[in-house]
Structures are given as C-alpha cells and as structure tokens.
Amino acid sequence: MPSTRSITLAEAVAAELRDSLIQGDTLSGERLVEMALAQQMNVSQNTVRDALRLLEHEGWVVKRSRRGVYVRAFDRAEASELYALWSAVEGLALGWAMKSSGSDGWLHLKQRAIHIRHQVEAVEFRGALDGAFALHRSLSEVAGKPQTTEVLGRLHNQARLLENLRERRAPRGLHGWQFQLAAYDRLLKDVKSGAVSLARQTLDDLIMNDCKAVLGVLE
Numbered sequence: 001m002p003s004t005r006s007i008t009l010a011e012a013v014a015a016e017l018r019d020s021l022i023q024g025d026t027l028s029g030e031r032l033v034e035m036a037l038a039q040q041m042n043v044s045q046n047t048v049r050d051a052l053r054l055l056e057h058e059g060w061v062v063k064r065s066r067r068g069v070y071v072r073a074f075d076r077a078e079a080s081e082l083y084a085l086w087s088a089v090e091g092l093a094l095g096w097a098m099k100s101s102g103s104d105g106w107l108h109l110k111q112r113a114i115h116i117r118h119q120v121e122a123v124e125f126r127g128a129l130d131g132a133f134a135l136h137r138s139l140s141e142v143a144g145k146p147q148t149t150e151v152l153g154r155l156h157n158q159a160r161l162l163e164n165l166r167e168r169r170a171p172r173g174l175h176g177w178q179f180q181l182a183a184y185d186r187l188l189k190d191v192k193s194g195a196v197s198l199a200r201q202t203l204d205d206l207i208m209n210d211c212k213a214v215l216g217v218l219e
Contacts, residue, residue: 059157
C-alpha cells in the first residue's frame with residue numbers, strides 16, 4: 001500500500017498539472033513525459049505516474065499503449081458527442097436544481113454570472129472562462145446529485161480542453177463574450193421564473209452554440 005505522504009505528493013503534482021491544463025498552458029494532443037515532468041517538479045517518476053492516473057480518471061489525459069500519456073484530444077465527432085452529453089446531463093441537473101434549491105440556488109448562480117460580467121468588463125477573458133465553468137459546476141452542485149456531479153465534472157474537464165483550444169485558435173473577443181453574457185442572463189431569467197423546460201432549452205442552446213464554435217477550430 002502507498003504511504004499517506006506519497007498519495008499527498010501525487011495529488012499535489014496532479015493539482016499543478018491540472019492547473020496547467022485549465023489555464024491552457026498545456027493543450028489537447030500534447031504529450032506528457034513522465035521523466036521530464038519528474039525532473040521539472042523534483043519528484044519521482046512513480047509520483048508523476050500516480051498523478052497522471054488521477055488526471056486520467058478525471059478525463060484530462062489518456063494513456064496510449066507503448067506511446068505514453070497525452071492530453072485528451074478530440075476529433076469533430078467526439079467533440080459533438082461530448083457537448084451533446086454535457087447538454088443532456090446538465091439539463092437534468094438544472095431541472096433537479098430548480099425543483100429543490102429555491103431562491104438560494106438562484107442567488108448562487110446569479111453571483112456566478114455577476115463575476116463573469118465583471119471579468120468581461122475588465123477584459124479578463126481567461127477569468128471569464130473560469131467563471132463560466134464555475135457557473136456550470138454550480139448547476140450540478142445545487143442539484144445535490146453526487147453521481148451527476150461526478151459525471152459532469154469529467155465532461156466539464158474535457159470541454160475545458162476544447163474551449164482552451166478554441167481560445168488559442170479563434171479567441172472569442174469582447175463581442176463574443178457579450179453574446180455569452182446575454183445567454184447567461186436569459187438562463188437566469190428562466191431559472192428565476194421557474195420555467196424548467198424553457199431553462200433547459202436555453203441551456204441547450206448555450207452549450208450547443210459553443211459546440212459549433214469549437215467544431216469550427218477542429219481539423
């Protein structure tokens with residue numbers, strides 16, 4: 001059995017690598033070489049290997065037989081499937097959240113949306129993207145469904161890889177983010193009104209519009 005310290009160290013390494021993935025410093029398709037990472041982070045290769053296993057479980061990376069570990073990459077069909085799954089599962093979470101959370105849940109989502117707006121107004125688009133994914137995570141958390149939260153966490157992680165690729169190849173820009181803010185405003189309005197079907201349709205439109213943009217930058 002691994003020691004408590006080795007697990008803690010692996011988690012710390014995974015956290016650092018995860019941050020690099022979230023911020024787009026490491027992109028889809030790039031190889032993660034255990035020896036190089038071990039030297040760079042001053043840890044053992046076993047620790048890096050354990051950290052990469054954690055990231056693989058979360059959907060960030062894939063291990064290819066005899067080829068090593070790579071950041072998860074997607075072709076157009078896989079990306080379409082991912083966004084369709086994201087919309088379907090998060091739509092369920094949204095419905096559950098609206099039926100059970102009350103005004104507190106709506107206020108939590110509103111605070112997330114306000115944060116995104118502040119980031120856009122400050123032309124901090126990376127912060128706006130962080131805020132957007134935080135808002136989507138909040139939907140599953142407010143629903144209070146642990147299995148759904150776990151599934152959505154993996155979907156969100158992989159969608160973040162694709163969104164980072166999109167931002168690198170075709171940045172959204174101010175106009176794009178203003179369009180996104182308007183979509184979140186419509187979603188919040190639907191949530192506040194209690195119109196579950198309408199809110200789920202608005203959420204689907206928002207996610208699938210992002211899907212179209214992502215598909216446009218994939219080869």
